Amino acid sequence: MDGRKPGKASLLAMVKTVLSAFVGIRRRSGHDEDAVRLTPVQIIVTGVVAAAVFVIGLILLARFIISSAAS
Amino acid sequence: MSAVIDNHAPAHGHDSHDHGDHHGAPHGLMRWVTTTNHKDIGTMYLWFSFIMFLVGGVMALTIRAELFEPGLQIVSPEFFNTMTTYHGLIMVFGAIMPAFVGFANWLIPLMIGAPDMAFPRMNNWSFWLLPPAGILLMSSFLLPGGAAGVGWTMYAPLTSQMGPGMDTTIFAVHLLGMSSIMGSINIITTILNMRAPGMTMMKMPMFVWTWLITAYLLIAVMPVLAGAVTMTLTDRHFGTSFFNAAGGGDPVLYQHIFWFFGHPEVYIIAIPAFGVVSQVIPAFSRKPLFGYASMVYATSSIAILSFIVWAHHMYTVGMPVAGQLYFMYATMLIAVPTGVKVFNWVATMWKGSLTFETPMLFALGFLFLFTLGGFTGLVLSLVPVDVQLQDTYYVVAHFHYVMVAGALFSAFAGVYFWFPKWTGKMYDEKLGKIHFWLTLVFFNMIFFVQHFLGLAGMPRRIPDYNPQFTEFNQISTIGAFGFGLSQLLFLYILLKAIKSGKPAEQKQWDGADTLEWTHLPTPMPYHTFENPPTVK
C-alpha cells in the first residue's frame, strides 16, 4: 500500500478491527487495510483485552440489574 | 482448465535412496499400519468414525426401542443408563470428531499446496491411538459391574460409585484426548508453516481457516478434560477429594471444569462443519463465499466467546442470580456472530446459479436445521425457561439438531462432495438424493417431536415414562429405526461407488475452486504437491 509498516496502527483502529470481528461484520477493504497495518500479536492482545472488557461489562450490567431490583 | 502439476519430478534430490518408486501405495495390511501418508490416514479416520457411528447408532436404537412403550420391556434401567452414556461418548469422541479430523487430514495439505502433514509419523500415531481407545471403551461392558452409567458428562459423585468400567472409560478418554491434541499440533503446524508460495493466510479456503481455529480450541480445552477425568481417577483410587464431598471436595466443581471444556467442545464440533459447508455452498452457487473476511473474523470470535459461557449448562446447580444473568447475556450475544455466518451462507446463494446435487442438499439441510437448533439454544439460554426445560427432552432435541443436523449433515455433504476426488469414482447421484431425503425426514421424525415431549415435561435419561407421552415416543422410535436403516443405504452407496462407480472428472463440480480440484488430476497420485504450486 502506501508504505505503512505493520505496527503503525492507532489504538482506535485496532479496537475497531477487534470489535467488528466480535460482531462478525467487516468490509473487505477494511480488512485489506488491517492486513497491512496490524501484526497478529497486536490483534490477539487487543482481542483478549476486548474479551475481558466484554466479560467485566456484562458482570457489571448483571450486578446493576440485581441491585436495582432489590431496592 | 488449470495446469496439472507434475508430481513425478524428483523432490529435493533424495530420489537415489528410495528405490526410485514412490508413485503408488504399498500393498497389504502393513500399508495401513505403517502409513505416514495423509490421504491414507484421512481415509482411516473416516472409516473409523463411520464404524463408531454405527456402533453408537445401535446404542441409540436400543434407547429408542426401550422407549417405544412406557414401562420396562427390553433392557434393565442400569443398562439403559450405560446406553445413554456410551452413545454420547462414542458419537462425540469416536464418530464426529474423528470424521472432521479425517477431512482435515485429507484436505488441508491439498488445499494449501503442502506435500503432506507437517509431522507424518505423529499423524500415524494420532490415528492408531483411536482403535485402542474404542476397544477400551467397549471393553467396559465386559467388566464386573458393567459399563459406567454416568452420562457422557461423567458427573461426580456418580463417577466415584461405579465399577472398573469407569476406569477403562477414563483411560479411553485420555487416549482420545491425546490423539486430538497431537492431531491439532499437526494441523496448526501444517497450516502455519507448509503453505505453498503465494498462499497467504487470507487466501486460504474457509475450511482451512475453520480447522486452524478449531485446533487452537482443542489444544486449549482437551487438556482440561484430561485434567478433569484424571482428578476423577485420583478421587476413585488415590485418596484425593477433588469432587468428593465427604473429603471436603465439591461435586459442582467438576461440572464447572467439565463445561469449561464442554462448551468449546460444542464449537470444536461445529466449526469444522461450518468449514465444510463454506466450501460446498459456494461451489454449487458458482459464486465466491460472501463476506470471506467477516467469516474468518466471526469464526475467531465464536471461538473466543465460547470460553465465557460455559455455566449456561448448569443454571440449576446453584449459583447467584448475578451469575445466571451474566451467563444468560453472554450466551445470547454469542448468537450474533453465528447469525452473521448463516446470513453469509444465504447471501452466497443470492443470485447464484444454483444446482442441487447431493452435497448441496445436505449443506442446505444443515443450514435450515442447524439454524433451528441454534434458535432452540437461544430459548434455553434464558434462565427462567431453562429452569423449566433443563433435563427434559427439549434439551435432547436441541443438541441433536446441532450435532446431527449440524455436524453430521455437514460431514455427509463433505463426503459426497470430495468422494469423487478422493476415490476417482462417482457415486450414484440418484441414490445419494434418496439418502438425503430419507435422512432429513427420519431425522425430523425422531427429534422434532422431542421438542413437544420436553415442553410437556418428559425428563431425559430415563427408561420409563408416563403413558401420556406414548404417541410422540413411538413416532420418535419409528423415525430412529428409519434413520438407522437410511445410513446403511449410505454405506451401500459408498461401496457401490468404490466398486463400480463411473470415473470422476478432475473438476467434478464446476463451481469448486480450491487447489485439489484445480491443480490435481483425478484420481490423485499417492503423493501430491511434492513441488509446491505457486498461488497467484
Add this chain to the structure above:
Amino acid sequence: MDKLAPVMDDPRRKDNIRTGIILALLAAASFFGFFAKVYFFR
C-alpha cells in the same frame, strides 16, 4: 515400509519442529495450569 512423506526432508522441517514444540508446551501448560488452579485455589 512406505517412503516417509516427502516433508521429512523438507527445508521447513526445523520450523515445523519448533512450532510443534511450542504448541505441545501450550497443551502441557493448559493441563498443568488447570490442575494447579484446582489443586491450590479450587
